Amino acid sequence: MHEISKETESQESVKENTKKDLLDIIKGMKIELSTVNVQTTKPSSTRQLKSVEATINRLQKAPGDAPKKRTKSLSPELVAAASAIADFLPFDKQTTKSELLRQLQQHEEVSKAQKNGGRAKISVSNIISDMKVAKSATIRASTRPVHQIQFDEGSDDYMSQKTSDVKKSLRKNMLKGKRLNIFDLKAVTEETSETETTPSLWDIEFAKQLAAVNEQPLQNGFAEMIQWTKDGKLWEFPINNEAGFDDEGSEFHEHIFLDIHLKDFPKQGPIRHFMELVTCGLSKNPYLSVKQKIEHIEWFRNYFNEKQDILKENGIEFN
Amino acid sequence: MCPLFSGSWGTRFYSGSATLPKVEGTNITGIEEVVIPRKKTWDKVAVLQALASTVSRDPTAAPYAFQDDPYLIPASSMESRLFLLAKKSGENAAKFIINLHPKYFQKDIAEPHIPCLMPEYFEPQIEDISEAALKERIKLKKVKASVDMFDQLLQAGTTVSLETSNSLLDLLCYYGDREPSTDNHFQQSEKSEELEEDTGENDKKSKADDQFGVTWRAKNNAERIFALIPEKNSYSYCTMIRGMVKHRALVQALNLYAELLNNRLQADVYTFNALIEATALNMNEKSEDKWNNILELLKQMAAQKVKPNLQTFNNILKCLRRFHAFGRLPGLQTFREMKAIGIEPSLATYHHVIQLFYHHENPSKGSSRIIYDIMNEITGQKFTPKDPDDDMFFQSAMRVCSFLRDLELAYQVHGLLNTGDNWKFIGPDHRRNFYYSKFFSLLCLMEQIDVTLKWYKDLVPSVFFPRSQTLIDLLQALDVANRLEVIPQIWKDSKEYGHTFRSDLKEEILMLMARDQHPPELQVAFADCAADIKSTYESQDARKTAPDWPANSLNCIAVLFLRAGRTQEAWKMLGLFRKHNKIPGNKLLNEFMDSAKASNSPAQAIEVVKLAGAFSLPICEALTQRVMADFAISQEQKEALGNLTSPTSDSDSDSDSDISEGI
Numbered sequence: 008m009h010e011i012s013k014e015t016e017s018q019e020s021v022k023e024n025t026k027k028d029l030l031d032i033i034k035g036m037k038i039e040l041s042t043v044n045v046q047t048t049k050p051s052s053t054r055q056l057k058s059v060e061a062t063i064n065r066l067q068k069a070p071g072d073a074p075k076k077r078t079k080s081l082s083p084e085l086v087a088a089a090s091a092i093a094d095f096l097p098f099d100k101q102t103t104k105s106e107l108l109r110q111l112q113q114h115e116e117v118s119k120a121q122k123n124g125g126r127a128k129i130s131v132s133n134i135i136s137d138m139k140v141a142k143s144a145t146i147r148a149s150t151r152p153v154h155q156i157q158f159d160e161g162s163d164d165y166m167s168q169k170t171s172d173v174k175k176s177l178r179k180n181m182l183k184g185k186r187l188n189i190f191d192l193k194a195v196t197e198e199t200s201e202t203e204t205t206p207s208l209w210d211i212e213f214a215k216q217l218a219a220v221n222e223q224p225l226q227n228g229f230a231e232m233i234q235w236t237k238d239g240k241l242w243e244f245p246i247n248n249e250a251g252f253d254d255e256g257s258e259f260h261e262h263i264f265l266d267i268h269l270k271d272f273p274k275q276g277p278i279r280h281f282m283e284l285v286t287c288g289l290s291k292n293p294y295l296s297v298k299q300k301i302e303h304i305e306w307f308r309n310y311f312n313e314k315q316d317i318l319k320e321n322g323i324e325f326n
Numbered sequence: 327m328c329p330l331f332s333g334s335w336g337t338r339f340y341s342g343s344a345t346l347p348k349v350e351g352t353n354i355t356g357i358e359e360v361v362i363p364r365k366k367t368w369d370k371v372a373v374l375q376a377l378a379s380t381v382s383r384d385p386t387a388a389p390y391a392f393q394d395d396p397y398l399i400p401a402s403s404m405e406s407r408l409f410l411l412a413k414k415s416g417e418n419a420a421k422f423i424i425n426l427h428p429k430y431f432q433k434d435i436a437e438p439h440i441p442c443l444m445p446e447y448f449e450p451q452i453e454d455i456s457e458a459a460l461k462e463r464i465k466l467k468k469v470k471a472s473v474d475m476f477d478q479l480l481q482a483g484t485t486v487s488l489e490t491s492n493s494l495l496d497l498l499c500y501y502g503d504r505e506p507s508t509d510n511h512f513q514q515s516e517k518s519e520e521l522e523e524d525t526g527e528n529d530k531k532s533k534a535d536d537q538f539g540v541t542w543r544a545k546n547n548a549e550r551i552f553a554l555i556p557e558k559n560s561y562s563y564c565t566m567i568r569g570m571v572k573h574r575a576l577v578q579a580l581n582l583y584a585e586l587l588n589n590r591l592q593a594d595v596y597t598f599n600a601l602i603e604a605t606a607l608n609m610n611e612k613s614e615d616k617w618n619n620i621l622e623l624l625k626q627m628a629a630q631k632v633k634p635n636l637q638t639f640n641n642i643l644k645c646l647r648r649f650h651a652f653g654r655l656p657g658l659q660t661f662r663e664m665k666a667i668g669i670e671p672s673l674a675t676y677h678h679v680i681q682l683f684y685h686h687e688n689p690s691k692g693s694s695r696i697i698y699d700i701m702n703e704i705t706g707q708k709f710t711p712k713d714p715d716d717d718m719f720f721q722s723a724m725r726v727c728s729f730l731r732d733l734e735l736a737y738q739v740h741g742l743l744n745t746g747d748n749w750k751f752i753g754p755d756h757r758r759n760f761y762y763s764k765f766f767s768l769l770c771l772m773e774q775i776d777v778t779l780k781w782y783k784d785l786v787p788s789v790f791f792p793r794s795q796t797l798i799d800l801l802q803a804l805d806v807a808n809r810l811e812v813i814p815q816i817w818k819d820s821k822e823y824g825h826t827f828r829s830d831l832k833e834e835i836l837m838l839m840a841r842d843q844h845p846p847e848l849q850v851a852f853a854d855c856a857a858d859i860k861s862t863y864e865s866q867d868a869r870k871t872a873p874d875w876p877a878n879s880l881n882c883i884a885v886l887f888l889r890a891g892r893t894q895e896a897w898k899m900l901g902l903f904r905k906h907n908k909i910p911g912n913k914l915l916n917e918f919m920d921s922a923k924a925s926n927s928p929a930q931a932i933e934v935v936k937l938a939g940a941f942s943l944p945i946c947e948a949l950t951q952r953v954m955a956d957f958a959i960s961q962e963q964k965e966a967l968g969n970l971t972s973p974t975s976d977s978d979s980d981s982d983s984d985i986s987e988g989i
Binding site: 181189213224 | 410442621625659
């Protein structure tokens with residue numbers, strides 16, 4: 008009793024969910040139609056077509072099967088339970104038993120079908136199978152050009168395997184197969200001596216087009232700052248005080264220790280004293296380059312050389 | 327001086343002071359080997375990139391590029407395009423002014439110097455007739471000036487070096503003996519790649535291009551100068567061939583190639599790529615012949631030991647698309663060849679393969695499964711731009727997912743888009759909109775409503791602005807999932823995205839709200855929404871001279887008012903029916919009758935019958951019966967009713983006159 012009420016309830020819930028089922032079926036329909044059509048393009052391979060037709064027949068016959076066939080697929084415990092209930096109930100034993108077994112059989116087939124990747128419920132699959140058969144009848148009559156069969160060869164392989172293996176086999180099919188066999192791997196990969204040429208106008212414009220492929224509007228402020236850095240408008244992080252300033256490669260000691268340049272001057276006397284003051288001042292000057300400082304000292308040397316006679320008058324030695 | 331501090335100032339490095347012995351002179355045998363670590367150099371944008379990687383997209387904010395004045399934040403794709411164009415044109419205008427008057431912009435206080443902010447000089451500086459002047463003009467891309475300078479040099483008797491002649495030929499061939507266009511930014515985005523989108527128009531447009539797109543003038547300067555060069559090398563021939571193919575002078579290109587072979591010179595890989603394109607575009611041959619010619623070219627390439635590159639194979643695949651179904655097997659063979667010799671396919675390769683197999687969307691034929699192959703191959707891969715067509719892949723992949731109605735595949739494609747930097751390959755605005763519209767429509771169709779609504783919140787409007795069709799798809803998904811209470815929110819969003827005046831969208835919304843009875847709070851919300859839609863119709867009326875309210879909308883709005891208890895407004899709607907000459911539905915009239923009964927007003931009931939009579943509706947009789955049965959009406963009213971509904975010829979003329987009164 009309990010089970011019959013459950014079954015009637017489930018039947019009602021099935022009706023409630025018909026809308027959802029219909030949608031599922033519609034979603035499933037598209038793929039099912041296409042699978043059949045791909046098969047029928049090659050008339051010679053009727054093997055797959057026959058298997059499809061066999062399943063259609065099986066589905067159509069399912070409600071009308073003899074009880075013997077049905078009970079074979081069900082487990083003996085279920086059969087025993089069904090017959091026990093039939094005995095227990097006051098209705099006609101044979102009919103209740105056959106009804107219960109039929110319901111169980113339907114559930115069994117539905118779960119089997121869904122396990123195998125099928126999408127239709129038994130009650131509505133009849134509609135679909137009708138549609139399948141009609142379609143195949145019309146398509147078989149159409150002829151295809153010869154070269155089309157080559158392509159369909161590949162796709163036929165797909166359909167003959169189960170859906171779980173389909174993706175693996177597909178991968179092999181795209182990569183495996185005949186290639187043009189024009190180029191040789193060794194010949195292509197050997198390093199030819201390539202002369203260094205400046206990029207031509209074609210290369211520059213192609214590079215510009217390539218750069219434009221990836222152009223997208225900036226996503227955040229940091230991306231904008233990156234763009235400015237690449238343009239040269241923004242300091243580079245982390246900030247380096249001396250960015251862009253090379254000082255002509257001179258080191259700090261060349262700025263400070265300027266005594267070396269005084270070796271042509273007298274070692275003692277007012278000139279030396281004066282020049283030491285000059286070098287002291289120059290060493291503290293951050294604005295002149297080393298070259299300019301040396302030139303400064305040079306100027307003094309020339310000046311004193313010119314004014315030798317005045318120096319001699321005053322008794323100062325300079326050589 | 328510590329040796330660790332030598333080196334240029336621009337790099338930072340890490341000193342491994344932990345490896346130095348701390349105390350000198352203690353245990354000499356125990357001193358470890360000093361391992362100076364390798365200097366680490368950082369890219370100049372490394373810090374900023376690290377910071378940028380911490381920021382992710384905010385779905386509630388406008389995209390960063392639009393954050394300026396809040397009033398200007400765009401609310402539709404048209405507005406966003408205008409915004410970006412305005413921004414760019416402002417920059418261009420500023421640059422134009424600076425370059426026009428360079429003497430006013432000489433002050434340079436930036437330290438270090440910023441070259442890109444200084445005025446640029448576009449006029450040639452060298453004035454005498456020399457090869458250096460010619461080179462300068464070529465560099466500045468002045469086509470006519472270069473040609474003139476070349477002619478002057480030849481007249482003066484000076485020989486021009488082969489290199490300079492070749493670079494002059496480059497300039498002429500690339501621009502087809504025309505001056506290069508100055509405003510490239512706006513035009514390039516609208517140009518030829520539009521062909522790829524609408525599959526139906528693809529063939530026609532590209533054919534038109536071939537016939538009318540021959541932009542290579544006969545006997546132009548390129549050919550003339552080519553003839554003048556005394557000792558042409560293979561580069562001269564190559565650049566001429568490339569120029570001819572670019573400007574669609576295909577037969578001449580092939581002839582020149584024959585001449586090149588006759589002179590026993592060798593073409594480079596770029597020339598072969600151009601020749602392949604020329605062979606495929608040739609209109610006069612059948613597909614099989616064209617394919618054989620292409621194979622012939624490839625064999626010559628192999629024989630001359632010219633290495634093919636990615637462009638070679640992409641060009642072949644692009645050309646095979648023109649051969650439609652015939653091109654599929656050769657396409658697969660080409661792809662396998664490419665993999666066999668170690669050339670890594672780019673996104674453009676996969677795009678061409680997809681277009682080859684899925685171009686003609688004919689659901690009755692079997693669909694190829696090759697998209698699954700492709701996605702298995704490239705899932706998880708990070709791409710860099712290698713071909714200008716790389717940004718077409720995602721659009722075509724999503725189109726195929728939508729066509730196959732496969733949501734899992736769509737998720738896979740979207741996952742690939744979000745891998746690494748692949749999001750940059752989504753392409754310009756219209757392509758991004760297409761991709762997301764298709765993706766979202768597929769979600770509406772196939773995904774559970776909660777997940778769909780989450781995607782809606784995430785994508786709209788920060789990633790794309792939905793078209794009205796996309797919103798209609800969303801409404802239908804809500805209908806299927808029985809979540810009609812979200813509809814008023816969708817209407818509010820629609821107004822924000824510029825769909826206030828889209829009648830198909832408004833009709834869909836009203837129809838969904840009015841179809842069934844709902845609990846009272848929801849009914850009130852629906853009535854508010856309907857009132858809002860009514861006001862949009864009214865403001866539309868104010869602007870147009872011929873007002874246009876669809877009958878459906880009138881019906882639905884009236885029903886919604888009635889059900890929410892806004893009876894006064896509902897009765898006003900009846901007047902609108904007459905004004906716009908639209909026929910009220912039977913269901914509506916019955917509901918009005920119910921409402922009249924509920925408020926126990928015979929006058930209103932008679933109003934309803936009069937309206938029905940004015941339009942000569944068949945239901946008029948049934949309504950009259952009802953009025954007579956349910957209401958207490960006076961004798962005159964009964965007679966008036968009788969006049970309205972009696973089926974004699976007199977009443978026909980009466981009802982005619984009624985109609986003429988009503989109109």
